[in-house]
Amino acid sequence: MERLATINDVAKIAGVSRQTVSRAINNKGEISLDTREQVLKVVQHLGYRPNRMAQGLVTQHTLTIGIIIPDISNPFFPEFARGVQDFAHQEEYNVFLCNTDGNPDEEVKALYSLAAQGVDGVILFTYQGSDDILKEFADKYHPVVVLNRYVEHPNIAVIMVNNYHGAKLAVEHLIERGHTNIAMLAGPDTSPSKVRQVKGFCDALTEHGLPVVAKWIISSLPLPTLTQGYQSAHQLLSKNPQITAIFAYNDLLAIGAIRACNELGYRVPTDCAIVGFDDIQLASMVTPSLTTIYVNKYTLGEQAMARLLNMINNPDSVSPSIYVDVELVVREST
Amino acid sequence: MERLATINDVAKIAGVSRQTVSRAINNKGEISLDTREQVLKVVQHLGYRPNRMAQGLVTQHTLTIGIIIPDISNPFFPEFARGVQDFAHQEEYNVFLCNTDGNPDEEVKALYSLAAQGVDGVILFTYQGSDDILKEFADKYHPVVVLNRYVEHPNIAVIMVNNYHGAKLAVEHLIERGHTNIAMLAGPDTSPSKVRQVKGFCDALTEHGLPVVAKWIISSLPLPTLTQGYQSAHQLLSKNPQITAIFAYNDLLAIGAIRACNELGYRVPTDCAIVGFDDIQLASMVTPSLTTIYVNKYTLGEQAMARLLNMINNPDSVSPSIYVDVELVVREST
DNA sequence: TAAAATGTCGTGAACGTTCACGAATGATCA
DNA sequence: TGATCATTCGTGAACGTTCACGACATTTTA
Incomplete structure (x- = not known):
């Protein structure tokens, strides 16, 4: 690990001062075209690169x-x-x-x-x-x-x-498909996007004259993961067989819910429809592939x-x- | 954006020199317990953090x-x-x-x-x-x-x-399951791990008295992705219906191959068995779930x-x- | 023609930290 | 008691860069 070339090395070889080298590489300050080219040649030859720490120290960037x-x-x-x-x-x-x-x-x-x-x-x-x-x-x-x-x-x-609009789109889609008993696997309580999403979910229901059942909205703590989705959906469906559709905070929860359905003998989407959120790559690869809200x-x-x-x-x-x-x-x- | 506290600010308030502060925070060099505690109190109070660029400039780390x-x-x-x-x-x-x-x-x-x-x-x-x-x-x-x-x-x-051993494990597993016509979706030619994996694949076949068919080993260029796996498997299987098993360079290729099988009307694993490599999370989530080589x-x-x-x-x-x-x-x- | 303006370049200082060295203090020993 | 030593702390220099300023030569202006 040899010593790296510094701006002084370049200056010495090019026969100019540090400052002139600095001007050449940063392309600012007054410098003649000739000397600029000369300096850049030496820079190229030595493979010089300005030390970012030294730069950062003085420029604060x-x-x-x-x-x-x-x-x-x-x-x-x-x-x-x-x-x-x-x-x-x-x-x-x-x-x-x-x-x-x-x-x-x-x-x-x-x-x-x-x-x-x-x-x-x-x-x-x-x-x-x-x-x-x-x-x-x-x-x-x-x-x-x-x-x-x-x-x-x-x-x-x-x-x-x-999230608000996404949740509405999801619920309206489920209502169009004829579902009236819709549950939600919500995100972590600390997440503000969860709050907006739940609001969209509730608003969509009431706007279509459907009741909001508080017990059917399950928070996922601490994180909205596959296993969280699996466990929550499992509990939800076995306690409330009248539920025919689930909207999930994200695709991971939704995919966990699909697994829970399979295990409980529910067919997706016949017995229970599921909508996710985010459209991660996984969403189109699982079976059945997941209806979801696309986020770029x-x-x-x-x-x-x-x-x-x-x-x-x-x-x-x-x-x-x-x-x-x-x-x-x-x-x-x- | 106010100016951040420096080592000199700490030194001034604590009534000591820069160097003493440095010794206190880096816990090296001789310093008495008393002054160390005093200095650290000031450090805490000011929320001082050493500037990494200045440190890096002198320590080269x-x-x-x-x-x-x-x-x-x-x-x-x-x-x-x-x-x-x-x-x-x-x-x-x-x-x-x-x-x-x-x-x-x-x-x-x-x-x-x-x-x-x-x-x-x-x-x-x-x-x-x-x-x-x-x-x-x-x-x-x-x-x-x-x-x-x-x-x-x-x-x-x-x-x-x-990779060599992994490929052998995969092929031996397929041979145990009764397969003799095994193809491989190999990695990019520029990848050294691909070379070792192909070697393991070939060695396993010959060790069990099976022939190596060069045409059944398909490189994936430029990258081993889902669509690559899909296309390669599609072509391979439609041209060579005698193939009953595929070993893939990674799980993405393998999952692409599963999709190709589904589309061609091949049942996995009945008509065509598939083994992947890496055991990414996706592998256990797809249907059918993927036999693969686990890498931590x-x-x-x-x-x-x-x-x-x-x-x-x-x-x-x-x-x-x-x-x-x-x-x-x-x-x-x- | 003298003064002012312009273009080009160099010099000292600064950024915030650590390193090498030296100074001061008190303790220990012959 | 004087010399030696250990402990604790401070001072100047350095890391590599940019900034502010000044110096010089050349050109333009009055």
């Missing part, structure tokens, strides 16, 4: 950002992360990835670890902690893009998936990164909230 | 590493990445993630982008580029852990999944990170190659 998500193993997030990363790399940014398993303590740890690292901004998905901590962070450190949670702060941008996760990631970049480069601009819309995808499970 | 993989959307990699990340965070390291889509140019770009970023090391999965580039990188920059490819270099550690992806990630840490901390130690073994998991597809 590191060209890095962080993503904080519950779990990259959850099939929703890889696509989202790719959206962020592809956009980021295109803009010369590198990306840190942190998993929290939905644990608020871990979220805070990740937040401050990234701050000490010197990231230029953070993208935060399904934040469960307190607004105050987040606002304090945004005050003291860097811009933040938050997904699926509303936080009002000049240094925080919000992107919301339209990759684009969501790109948008989040675009917002963050905008905030980094224009610190004083306002960042209005964005709502991302969703679509119904009908498959075999309804 | 950044407490960051990079992972380079083809695609985090491929279900194999999230679990692997979590293994790396969990271990890394536990050791106070942060992790950069780069996707290359199997493109060698992107691999090199990622490698040098990470080097400029100042990572302490790199974990490289399914590297497709030339040995020379990698060796030059390991010479000039930092230690590298390479998976599923053999590269001899003092600054490069190698971890291999035992999370542990693989942990091991890779452990090797890398060891190389970072003990630059002169030798790093022998590791072989990670695999197991057969029998499910409905055979």
Whole structure:
């Protein structure tokens, strides 16, 4: 591991000063075309690359950002992360990835670890902690893009998936198919998107003159996973045989519910129809394939990164909230 | 965004020098217990965190590493990445993630982008580029852990999944089930693990007195994806109806093959048995569920990170190659 | 023609931390 | 008692880069 070339090495060989080299590679400040070319030749020859830590120390910009998500193993997030990363790399940014398993303590740890690292901004998905901590962070450190949670702060941008509308689409689809006894596998109580989704679910029912049965709305704690969906659906259906349709907070819960149906001898969709949310890749691969609400996760990631970049480069601009819309995808499970 | 507290702020308030603060937080060098406690109180109070860029500039260590993989959307990699990340965070390291889509140019770009970023090391999965580039990188920059490819270099550690053995297990299982006409959906030609796997496949056949039919071994280019598996299997089975079993390079190819079977009216496993490789979560969720070769992806990630840490901390130690073994998991597809 | 303006480049300082060294204090020993 | 040692702490330098400013040569302007 030999020593890497520094800006001084380049300067010495090119016969100019550090500053001139800096001007040449950053393409700013006054420099003649001739010397610029000369310097760049030497840069090329030595394979010189500016040390990002030294740059970061003086400019207070590191060209890095962080993503904080519950779990990259959850099939929703890889696509989202790719959206962020592809956009980021295109803009010369590198990306840190942190998993929290939905644990608020871990979220805070990740937040401050990234701050000490010197990231230029953070993208935060399904934040469960307190607004105050987040606002304090945004005050003291860097811009933040938050997904699926509303936080009002000049240094925080919000992107919301339209869970409310998605839930309505799902329930209306089930009602069209003739279902009247519809249950819901809801998300974790701490999740704000869960609240909006439940509201859409209830509103759709009442708008069609159907009663809302509180006992048929089951929260999934701590995380909306396959086994959670399996257990909740199992309990729900064996206690309430009159239920003929289930709407789930996400596809994992829905797929768990399908398994529960199979085990209880319910046929999907004949005996019990099921609708998921997110349209992860798995949704079209299971049997029966899953009717669900499509969310463009990759684009969501790109948008989040675009917002963050905008905030980094224009610190004083306002960042209005964005709502991302969703679509119904009908498959075999309804 | 107010200015962050620096070591000098702490020093001033605590009434000591920078160096004493440094000694207190890094818990090294001689310092009395009293002053240490005093300093740490101030650190706590100010919420001081050492600036990693300043640290990195002088120590040449950044407490960051990079992972380079083809695609985090491929279900194999999230679990692997979590293994790396969990271990890394536990050791106070942060992790950069780069996707290359199997493109060698992107691999090199990622490698040098990470080097400029100042990572302490790199974990490289399914590297497709030339040995020379990698060796030059390991010479000039930092230690590298390479998976599923053999590269001899003092600054490069190698971890291999035992594809050869896995392929043998799969084929022997099919032969036990009475199959004699077995085809293979192989990986991309550029992948070294593909070569070892094909060898295991062929050896298993010949050891049991069965002929190897070259035409029945199909490479998947450029990437071993669902649609690749579907197309290859479709073509293979419609041209060669005598085939009764397929062994696939990975689970995605295998699941694509299941779909092709369904479409051609072949029943799995009655008309055509299928074995995959990797045991991704999806494998147990599809219908019929997939017999496959289990690889502990999370542990693989942990091991890779452990090797890398060891190389970072003990630059002169030798790093022998590791072989990670695999197991057969029998499910409905055979 | 002298003064002002422009274009090009270099120099010292700063970013926040650690390292190598040295200074001061008190304890220990012959 | 004077010398030696261990313990504890502080000071200047360095890491590699950019920023603010100034210097110089050349061109433009009054």
